[in-house]
Amino acid sequence: MGEQITYGISEAEETSTSLPTLSFFPKESFDYILKLTISNIDKAEIFSYLARFNTLYMISRAGSGHIGGSFSSMDVITWLYLNILKSDDRYFSSKGHDAPGLYSIHTALGILNFDLIHKLRKIDGLPGHPDVKMPGAHTNTGSLGMGVSKAKGFLIADTLNGQNKNGKIFVLTGDGELQEGQFWESLISIKYKTELQNIIVLVDHNKIQSDTYVKNVGDLGNLDQKFKSFDFEVFRIDGHDFSAIEEVFSKIDKISKPIAIICDTIKGKGISFMEHINMQENEEYYKYHSGAPSPGEYKKAKNELIENIKLKFNKINFDIPEHKDIDYTPLFAASNTFRLIPGYSEKIVKIAKNNHSIIALDADLILDTGLIDFKKNYPNRFIECGIAEQDMVSQAGTIALSGLIPIVHSFACFLTSRASEQIYNNCTQGGKVIYVGSLAGVLPGGPGPSHQAVRDIAAMKAMPGIVIIEPLCLSELNFAFDWIINTNKTSAYLRITSIPIKYRHEFEGISKFNPGQGYILREGYDINIIVLGPILTVEVLEACDELVKDNINCNVIAFSFANNIDGIWLKSALKNMNAPILILENHMTEGGFGETISKVILENKITYKNNIEFIGINGVPRSGSNQEVLNAHELSSIHIVQKVKNII
């Protein structure tokens, strides 16, 4: 489920003076291929290479996206769309990470408007993971392990609706994804309804999950036997051999039970330096699961694909269609930024040096959660749990009961949600467990709702005894982590922003850490702004810079504590008790920080006759570039300026 945001054409090699020309094949190229009088296998092969070319374009232009899995599944999915899917069949990917690959097929075939290839991960464009609002998507994906359950729901509804009796549903799964319990859970009751026999599971067995080799994380062992023990008919093929693909699909109509087709594939297939089989022997981590290629990598990849496409056209003796070039200048990230994850990496290594009780657990996101150095330094105290958040959290519970301090890592969206009951169970049995959720909040906006953690505070604050902290800057992260480990007795949830945060001089003023208290980052008497977390604090401060030009002076109180608020301190921090209050959070307004503060205000008899307003996420979070998403939810500095003016 990785969402590496540490490189990408939009950020990497910023000093590079020669940006590559981005290229894609237009719709006509695909129409042309589809009309060629060549064998189905030749057609699929050529189509899949052009689709790869466009996938590379989309991801490079977007600055992020899952390239490895898009390429490993490309051949099977191409065959499916060109030769197998009938009008009453459905296909979707359970993991949804391979969306760019699927979009390249959907745009090529006219299922999606072709021009959308220029808008991957942009607002009103193609979301980072499929969304049901897009034609051909069928369902929202991006959270792992749900695909077969969803297929079951569709087929049951079809029967009840008296429709689609013969329609099959093809569900693609990753191999790492099979570590999720829901996948196996969803198989158990398949045999109870006739219509569920129309499910065909395609396993994109590319051997690499988010970080590294599947076999090093949660070996699937005898996968054929596993499926058979759940009453599946099992086939296993080379997922890049179109003859084998053709043959296996020719068999499925005759089988009246659920089918699993295990496709042995190569992650990054089609671009040699991205293919996992070309990893060095001592290379532990695969580099092209997500993110985007650097400009240099883009050029190399593009050239290799073009060479291969040429060879294929030469073989069939037809003219190669022309690709289009675009001189696209990516938006560079602001240069004056900092990141919390590297700071966290450093801190956990440092604190674990003298505290041998600290154990780090990870759910296949070692690159994203910043644990590489920890693992290097303390291999015995690092536990790679695989994509198995429930299992990880329950293990942490008994590790804590044994007197150690387990620190559990994943993306905030998965950790606090998939393992919700397990976290509560840990709370009821005592023991101190630290939960570290990165990728917290509505940004990055690219991956879409499945990866946007905007209800984690609500879920975690009702857990008995859990303190929630969203660090504002690097020094505050250090203070907070020390306090969590060395002083605080209960469990804690560290909510970490993963995207680069714009540097603000006001952060320099943070030189102490008083639990439950915030920081007055700017003093003023016209309005009190209470804000949680770094992203919105920066937006607020930028808004203040603007407002001061109109002689509006804001009192900015920034919190890292999302609960356990020191009400007496808050009362003292409100400079002008008669000024309005604006409360902002990078979270759903309902159930979030604003409600906590509301209760604190009432309990501490902080009475107002003036306005109090709340800004946060309302409704389903939008997907798009970070700035687009902030704008869409009226959280950007421009909107804050307007809001403040309206209130005053």
Place this chain on the structure above:
Amino acid sequence: MGEQITYGISEAEETSTSLPTLSFFPKESFDYILKLTISNIDKAEIFSYLARFNTLYMISRAGSGHIGGSFSSMDVITWLYLNILKSDDRYFSSKGHDAPGLYSIHTALGILNFDLIHKLRKIDGLPGHPDVKMPGAHTNTGSLGMGVSKAKGFLIADTLNGQNKNGKIFVLTGDGELQEGQFWESLISIKYKTELQNIIVLVDHNKIQSDTYVKNVGDLGNLDQKFKSFDFEVFRIDGHDFSAIEEVFSKIDKISKPIAIICDTIKGKGISFMEHINMQENEEYYKYHSGAPSPGEYKKAKNELIENIKLKFNKINFDIPEHKDIDYTPLFAASNTFRLIPGYSEKIVKIAKNNHSIIALDADLILDTGLIDFKKNYPNRFIECGIAEQDMVSQAGTIALSGLIPIVHSFACFLTSRASEQIYNNCTQGGKVIYVGSLAGVLPGGPGPSHQAVRDIAAMKAMPGIVIIEPLCLSELNFAFDWIINTNKTSAYLRITSIPIKYRHEFEGISKFNPGQGYILREGYDINIIVLGPILTVEVLEACDELVKDNINCNVIAFSFANNIDGIWLKSALKNMNAPILILENHMTEGGFGETISKVILENKITYKNNIEFIGINGVPRSGSNQEVLNAHELSSIHIVQKVKNII
């Protein structure tokens, strides 16, 4: 995970004039058995029968408890404790429902203070599911599927702590429990660490899950093959044949990989009319999963056990020890009560008659969630999903996308927690799904924290678009359900109290339903009491009856809406804006209804100089009888009276 509370010695056959004498074997009886010079097999057999006798006593006295699974696992667990467990070994049950059986062994062996057998499901007694605070419990259980994960955590911690290198962990699981995804998830990474090879999974394969036959719900198919495909060494035995039990345990020391021992057992083993093999051919539901026997059943069961115990002692030619009798008068439930679940049963059948879009999904709790009549009337529109909440909720999502109205049922604690990410995923993709969580709130107090849903409002209110309603009485439930199905466009969460609710004449006044508004059940000017849900509304009204004697007149505003509150109405309902406010909820104070109301108060400029106080659950919910739990959390009418007096 059923928690039937529809019968039990404390409530059933209330008209019976002849209550049975309750009997148990004292500690000395077990000491005596342990000293007899008989074979290990004879000893275990006799011990297990006396332990069953005491289990029957505990459950009958408590008025609820899981008898079927306690009896099916009794023989294997007895053997384990008498002959296998060494000081560095651990045993726990993953499901924990079989706690009464385990307690009878633990009290007999002195692991627990013997006198605790009189305090099952009482405060400071033996919780309905094991709690780590009890000696011998090791970990908190009651939520399914977590056992192997917990064992892994213990073993990893042992290694890191340099302890217990040879200790084994025996984990008992149910067979219905194997429908939970986390179980399979937890097996995948077992082979990565040497110490994890010390896990022995004992499957109590009694063929019956909460409601009915496992094979009718989520067939485990070739269970041996399933375990083997996850690299387990698998044994299969008759779990009531002590020779077979002895033999299998003699083999385990020589095996250096994870072991599964599938024990074919009989649910209710030892009392013929409770044994599932004696169910009638047309009998669909097993009656002795949870709850307590009626007085008549108790007498019959006790006599049969005594007869069997006599036979066994005759066989070995030793005197039978004497049991002790107790004339225990159970506390009857107040006779003037009503229940919401039967009302819900009736309503869903009625509304589905004309609305063919309504589909009911259940997770093996058809008896507890009130769906028996629905299933009878609309068998095609009833989907039994098994103990697989994640799978159920994801299925519901695509059923909703297909234009139907899925209504998803389980206990609130499991539904909103285990399937948290799946509910959110459904919210992001649209479609109207109705979530019905019964057993909501801190009561019943007997089953303990795993079954007490006290953070479901927090979890659900941050889900985009979900309306939360906790019906106050039968007529309000009818109004609410009509509104949810016919008027409201978004998804909804119906939070239903399962225990009997005391009748109050004030409920008669509820004759309308205005979304977001509450009901003024009593007018007064001394204090405004805002309360959510039926249980605390009754306590508040009882408190008002007391307070009026002291000339304190309360303004009682009862809500069924936990979010989407109509602030303008609330403002109008507060009779005296200068009186203090008291807010009560059957939920964690943090993240709950009180915070929602706080925000509404501020947003609607309802300003106070007076006190506002909040009562709800703080910390881990207590386990005990309903009244004990209300008292412990200061939620009972007596505490409310005191609180009001303090505030005024």
